[in-house]
Amino acid sequence: MPDDPYRDADLVELYDLDNPGGEDHAYYRALADEIGARSIIDLGCGTGLLTRTLAGPGRTVTGVDPSRTMLDYARRRPGSESVTWIDGDASALAPNAAADLAICTGNAIMHVGPEDLPATLASLARALRSGGTLSFETRNPACRAWEGWTREATYGERMTPAGYLREWLEVTDVSGGRVVFDAHNVFPNGADRVYTSVLFFRAAAEFRRELDRAGFTGITCAGDWHGTPADGGSRFFVFRALRA
Ligand SMILES: C[S@@+](CC[C@H](N)C(=O)[O-])C[C@H]1O[C@@H](n2cnc3c(N)ncnc32)[C@H](O)[C@@H]1O
Numbered sequence: 001m002p003d004d005p006y007r008d009a010d011l012v013e014l015y016d017l018d019n020p021g022g023e024d025h026a027y028y029r030a031l032a033d034e035i036g037a038r039s040i041i042d043l044g045c046g047t048g049l050l051t052r053t054l055a056g057p058g059r060t061v062t063g064v065d066p067s068r069t070m071l072d073y074a075r076r077r078p079g080s081e082s083v084t085w086i087d088g089d090a091s092a093l094a095p096n097a098a099a100d101l102a103i104c105t106g107n108a109i110m111h112v113g114p115e116d117l118p119a120t121l122a123s124l125a126r127a128l129r130s131g132g133t134l135s136f137e138t139r140n141p142a143c144r145a146w147e148g149w150t151r152e153a154t155y156g157e158r159m160t161p162a163g164y165l166r167e168w169l170e171v172t173d174v175s176g177g178r179v180v181f182d183a184h185n186v187f188p189n190g191a192d193r194v195y196t197s198v199l200f201f202r203a204a205a206e207f208r209r210e211l212d213r214a215g216f217t218g219i220t221c222a223g224d225w226h227g228t229p230a231d232g233g234s235r236f237f238v239f240r241a242l243r244a
Pocket residue numbers: 006019043044045046047048050064065066067070088089090104105106107108111112
């Protein structure tokens with residue numbers, strides 16, 4: 001795994017501020033209510049901002065993430081004791097066919113490379129009961145979001161608990177749907193903490209194929225958080241599928 005920003009405690013402190021959740025979180029919470037989910041898995045749960053709000057009476061919620069730093073932050077969150085936190089990726093999920101709902105939010109699925117995607121979806125399938133729901137979002141490669149990840153377009157400055165921060169993104173490689181970019185973070189001591197991330201952009205048809213192979217059925221792909229069917233211009237896809 002590249003040296004990603006989710007391992008830097010100073011940057012993880014800023015994550016919720018930069019990603020406060022809005023329509024996306026409302027969608028996942030409504031989905032959990034709609035299907036009456038009593039057991040929920042949040043894969044790539046990060047700081048647990050959404051995960052924590054899914055918990056409630058009569059529900060078990062499990063947050064899974066391979067970043068110890070993100071999980072440590074999640075564990076310090078008020079109410080975190082109502083969630084079971086697991087340090088790992090999808091391979092850490094119990095294959096017990098017990099979950100009613102599995103989600104993967106904040107485009108976390110885009111961190112999973114082609115060599116790991118089939119096993120990741122298969123692990124999610126094994127963790128869900130028959131008829132259980134998987135939902136996640138992913139960016140549409142046709143919109144080429146990475147073209148906006150330039151120093152000029154992303155440069156910013158702000159005060160943070162770790163001091164004044166200058167930050168920007170820079171794409172270093174694009175091949176097929178694989179996009180590599182550096183996040184630069186310059187704190188007052190002048191050192192530039194550079195974190196490299198790799199994201200995998202996939203067409204809707206590719207996800208449909210992979211979901212089908214992993215044992216999912218009833219696959220739908222929306223282009224917004226309200227169920228509007230996706231089209232070529234959708235910025236992102238919201239997938240929903242049922243464990244066969
Ligand atoms: C953009 S954050 C999303 C966090 C959270 N789900 C949200 O909605 O804000 C992506 C998360 O995916 C996690 N991640 C990276 N690779 C992963 C993998 N192979 N399996 C599961 N999670 C992964 C990262 O550690 C990070 O916490």
